[in-house]
Amino acid sequence: MTDVPKFNKSPWVVHFNCNSCNGCDIEFLACLTPLYDLERFGILHVGNPKHADVLVVTGSVNHRNSRVLKNVYDQMPEPKVVVAMGVCASTGGIFADGYNVLGGVDKVIPVDVFVPGCPARPEAMIDGVLKGAQILEAKHSGKTPLAEKNVITRTPTPVAAPAAQEKGASHA
């Protein structure tokens, strides 16, 4: 996993479903549960782009949603970071050849981190958000991060599942 940096402020994340099948969205919601616990890094999930530093996008861009995506992005204050979550958001994925599909998120707005996978695993998503938060810190300090370092290319080892409930345990 990406080394956990010390943030000068808690990065606030807003999530936008561009045209996803909901697979990546379910995995991202899992990141917010106690099992993966994205908040342990000081990262907060918010619903208003005007409050957010990091925009997480799932799904591919098409002619109908491109204006909405740009509108969400434009409402975020500078500096800001965009994380394309999953192969659809990164390239258009399996929908890339659709008659109405423009491609990945970077066809409309600048993307700082690409997280591959269909769906992306929660561990890779957390890596991507942490990388985005690092880039945000660099932007705050006026440094420009190197683009080639911003692709999460590995699938980290899954987090161990919670212990199964004992057979015959009472639910009373």
Ligand code: SF4
């Ligand atoms: S990358 Fe896969 S799981 Fe994610 S939105 Fe696209 S098709 Fe669905």
